[in-house]
Amino acid sequence: MGFTLTFAPLLVLLVVLLASAFRVLREYERGVVFQLGRFWKVKGPGLVIIIPVIQQMVRVDLRTVVLDVPPQDVISRDNVSVKVNAVIYFRVLDPQKAIIQVEDFLMATSQLAQTTLRAVLGKHELDEMLAERERLNADIQQVLDAQTDAWGIKVANVEIKHVDINESMVRAIARQAEAERERRAKVIHAEGELQASEKLMQAAEVLGRQSGAMQLRYMQTLTGIAGDKSSTIVFPLPVDLLQGLTEKSKT
Incomplete structure (x- = not known):
């Protein structure tokens, strides 16, 4: 009976040591094992056996x-x-x-x-x-x-x-953005005027090739104005058109 009581604490200690020797590491875990304070190896995942007192293990999570x-x-x-x-x-x-x-x-x-x-x-x-x-x-x-x-x-x-x-800088950025939009609008307007002038120049060159082309263009413009409901129409009469009519009347 005394022999059993003497070895009972040793048996309990042995069971505790054996239980602490088994570690389970999940799939995303690794164990850095040190043996007597020196690095030994990296273990895991799964069941890992650690020698108590002699070895220590530090868990590391590999997830993001x-x-x-x-x-x-x-x-x-x-x-x-x-x-x-x-x-x-x-x-x-x-x-x-x-x-x-x-x-x-x-x-x-x-x-x-x-x-x-x-x-x-x-x-x-x-x-x-x-x-x-x-x-x-x-x-x-x-x-x-x-x-x-x-x-x-x-x-x-x-x-x-x-x-x-800060708020002061936000207001400054807003003013800068507004000025930038105004600059872009002016540039776009100027580019439109430039393109329009180039097209008008090309149209003038085409109309200048035939003497009657300008007269027909004026007639077409008069027809477009006549469709409006304005009561008074002021339309300049070019000298070239008068000369053409005069030449036709002499013939």
Whole structure:
């Protein structure tokens, strides 16, 4: 009886150690195993056996992480202060590097994303931030991916969400857009006048080839005016038309 009571705690301890030796890793998880403090191997997914006390395992999630970058104060190249926030999509490709090379890869990636966002956008003007977001997203993604490669992390995509501008700058941009529309309207009107003058010149050349062509054109214009309901019609009579009528009367 005493022998049974003596070995009962040892039996319980053995059962606990055996139970702690078995780990189950999901399909999207990997286990970085350390043996006596030194890296041994990456295990998983499925059933993993760990030698208690001698080996320790750190779980790593391989799924894509969606990281929301908080609003950052950015001064553009044309000295405009804006607040910009973004979202970053990344995942762990090398669990060994993600655990050994950096203390907390999530925090490190977040801080690196904030500084990179300010550094990259600070090299561009406000108009580029508003109109060329795809190119800026690609630039930020390329810089982040190059710097996080040593941590075993792949940055898949970066999206700038909002570019917040103060009210005074919004009014200035509105005035600039209005002036730009007025400029385009004037240019279009001038181009229309130029094209119309060229067509009129071509028409004058065609009408000038025949002496009776101009007279027929005046008659056609008179016919069009006669269809209107205006009470008074002032129509200039060209000298060439009088000369043509005079020549016909003499004949």
